[in-house]
Amino acid sequence: MKTRMTPQNTLTAYLFLAPALLGLFFLTIFPILGVVGISLTNWSGLEKPAFVGLGNFKQIFTVDFYFYRSVVATLYFAFGAVISGIIYSFAIALMLNQRIPARGFWRSVYFIPYIVPSIGTCIVWAWMYESNFGVLNYALHLLGINKIQWLQDPRYAMPSIIAMVVWGMGSMIVIFLAGLQNVPRSYLEAVEIDGGNAWHKFRHITIPLMTPVIFYNFLMSMISNLQIFVPAYALTHGEPSGKTLFMVFLIYREGFMQNSFGHASALSLIFFIFIAALTAIIFATSRRWMFYEGE
Amino acid sequence: MRDMENAKRNTNVIVTIIISLIGLAVLFPFFWMLRSSFMSNIEIHKYPPLLLPTTWRLDNYPYALSVFPSLRYMVNTLTITLPSVVGVLLTSSLAAYAFARLDFPLKRLWFTIVIGSMLMPGAVTIIPIFVAWSFIGLSNGYTPLIVPAFLGGGAVNIFLCRQFLMTIPRDLDEAAIIDGAGHVRILFQILAPLIRPVLIAIGLFTFILYWNDLLGPLIYISRTEQNTISQALANFRSGFGTDWKSIMAASCMTITPPVVLFLIGQKYFIEGIVLSGLKA
Numbered sequence: 033m034k035t036r037m038t039p040q041n042t043l044t045a046y047l048f049l050a051p052a053l054l055g056l057f058f059l060t061i062f063p064i065l066g067v068v069g070i071s072l073t074n075w076s077g078l079e080k081p082a083f084v085g086l087g088n089f090k091q092i093f094t095v096d097f098y099f100y101r102s103v104v105a106t107l108y109f110a111f112g113a114v115i116s117g118i119i120y121s122f123a124i125a126l127m128l129n130q131r132i133p134a135r136g137f138w139r140s141v142y143f144i145p146y147i148v149p150s151i152g153t154c155i156v157w158a159w160m161y162e163s164n165f166g167v168l169n170y171a172l173h174l175l176g177i178n179k180i181q182w183l184q185d186p187r188y189a190m191p192s193i194i195a196m197v198v199w200g201m202g203s204m205i206v207i208f209l210a211g212l213q214n215v216p217r218s219y220l221e222a223v224e225i226d227g228g229n230a231w232h233k234f235r236h237i238t239i240p241l242m243t244p245v246i247f248y249n250f251l252m253s254m255i256s257n258l259q260i261f262v263p264a265y266a267l268t269h270g271e272p273s274g275k276t277l278f279m280v281f282l283i284y285r286e287g288f289m290q291n292s293f294g295h296a297s298a299l300s301l302i303f304f305i306f307i308a309a310l311t312a313i314i315f316a317t318s319r320r321w322m323f324y325e326g327e
Numbered sequence: 328m329r330d331m332e333n334a335k336r337n338t339n340v341i342v343t344i345i346i347s348l349i350g351l352a353v354l355f356p357f358f359w360m361l362r363s364s365f366m367s368n369i370e371i372h373k374y375p376p377l378l379l380p381t382t383w384r385l386d387n388y389p390y391a392l393s394v395f396p397s398l399r400y401m402v403n404t405l406t407i408t409l410p411s412v413v414g415v416l417l418t419s420s421l422a423a424y425a426f427a428r429l430d431f432p433l434k435r436l437w438f439t440i441v442i443g444s445m446l447m448p449g450a451v452t453i454i455p456i457f458v459a460w461s462f463i464g465l466s467n468g469y470t471p472l473i474v475p476a477f478l479g480g481g482a483v484n485i486f487l488c489r490q491f492l493m494t495i496p497r498d499l500d501e502a503a504i505i506d507g508a509g510h511v512r513i514l515f516q517i518l519a520p521l522i523r524p525v526l527i528a529i530g531l532f533t534f535i536l537y538w539n540d541l542l543g544p545l546i547y548i549s550r551t552e553q554n555t556i557s558q559a560l561a562n563f564r565s566g567f568g569t570d571w572k573s574i575m576a577a578s579c580m581t582i583t584p585p586v587v588l589f590l591i592g593q594k595y596f597i598e599g600i601v602l603s604g605l606k607a
Contacts, residue, residue, distance in 0.1 A: 037430040037432070049426075051480075055418075056444060059456065060447055063456050064452060066458065067452060067455050070458065124346070131339055132346060133343060138347070138350050143589075143600075144586065147585045148586070149585065152557075153356075155564055155578045159359070159363065159571065160356065160359060165376065203604075206597055214605070258448065259448050266541075284545070288546060296454050300451045300453070307448050311446055
């Protein structure tokens with residue numbers, strides 16, 4: 033007996049779905065239309081908005097001093113954080129997948145930074161990065177290296193933020209570890225019987241079987257890291273010289289600190305198209321390197 | 328064969344050492360925060376840095392509480408967080424039930440759209456949503472932060488819950504239908520207990536997400552006495568820029584609830600992360 037498509041079932045289904053569908057319309061679809069609408073005005077949130085056509089976009093692409101810096105900063109950060117995060121998490125997961133003592137304990141240790149509020153992370157890292165009294169510069173000193181202005185030097189600000197964010201990517205380690213535990217032992221043993229070494233097992237069994245998990249982690253953390261906000265708000269304010277002027281921080285600043293909703297909406301729309309295009313590219317290229325079992 | 332076993336044991340020793348060393352480095356910021364929260368400001372600014380306080384100043388905490396009323400901020404944060412957890416659990420499980428158990432027109436279409444919205448970057452729509460809330464006069468307060476939780480509870484949670492429901496045999500529902508139970512009763516009385524692990528995981532993650540959120544409160548909460556804890560900590564740091572011992576004590580208090588929650592619900596956290604990563 034299968035639940036059939038009866039009018040009564042349809043009614044129940046739509047009632048159950050009502051909150052989600054309302055959310056879909058009021059929190060996603062209409063707001064996107066709203067972004068488009070507001071981006072065509074010079075609205076400040078206070079006075080009556082005037083229609084300015086594509087004026088905001090023209091301004092952003094021609095005279096806006098911050099926009100290009102913001103694109104560069106956001107892309108640099110997102111790719112830097114996601115790629116280093118995947119390498120770090122994968123390496124840790126591979127090690128945690130060995131038979132070592134207190135595995136569960138270490139897994140929790142690596143996971144914990146993920147649940148710390150980002151403002152807390154920023155504060156303690158800011159203190160470690162502090163250039164005069166900070167512990168990291170002291171560590172450099174012990175190695176005979178000169179002090180670094182971690183967050184103020186244009187060369188080091190971004191890598192410093194990336195390191196801090198990667199520290200908080202414990203969830204990826206847990207996902208990779210679970211993926212690794214799903215790699216069938218028999219496949220690995222088959223390689224051993226054929227005389228393959230650890231590298232062969234890794235290269236020809238582990239990596240291909242893990243590509244779907246890598247893809248998922250890459251995509252999801254790309255989307256969330258493109259929306260990085262807190263470090264710019266709490267630590268750098270977009271400085272030094274716009275090196276950490278992340279898109280969402282710029283949208284927040286233009287919209288809620290400068291009250292230029294029109295300009296901020298135009299930025300949001302560009303940001304949306306930008307992420308959508310990037311997502312499409314990630315999906316399109318994934319066919320080349322992703323391995324589907326049973327193919 | 329024996330050589331291979333030995334080699335394996337040796338690599339395991341090396342791996343253990345590396346994992347422990349990096350693990351200690353991962354724990355270091357926590358240690359540093361805690362140790363600084365018990366120092367005087369003079370000790371904190373010693374160079375070379377001291378490893379531990381010379382005397383553990385427990386009274387840093389009462390002092391920090393007097394300038395950073397963290398209990399009030401925690402209550403504020405809970406005022407947003409607890410209803411949101413309820414909303415997410417309720418509305419995501421309802422939607423998941425519809426997708427997992429009922430047949431209705433346009434089901435595939437809606438499912439694709441709802442799941443597709445997982446890829447939607449939320450930061451894009453902050454301006455129009457704020458405008459809409461101020462249009463109805465509710466843009467200053469907790470409402471805009473709580474209501475979204477009651478509108479579907481997020482695509483990821485719907486998807487997770489649906490995947491879990493799909494693994495439960497339909498015989499149970501059918502028996503209940505024959506007994507005359509309605510869909511609401513089937514979901515909440517029969518299926519909910521069976522998918523408890525996933526519901527707990529969703530609840531815990533929602534709690535952490537709302538507890539840690541900063542952008543939302545910055546947009547919607549302007550009065551200091553209504554601030555959430557993350558927001559208050561951000562303000563505290565910019566306002567008390569030099570009083571590092573109190574900033575560190577305030578930070579320790581802010582991160583304690585999520586950490587404690589993790590330690591209690593570890594199993595569900597790990598399971599939840601694994602499910603979201605492997606089922607998707």
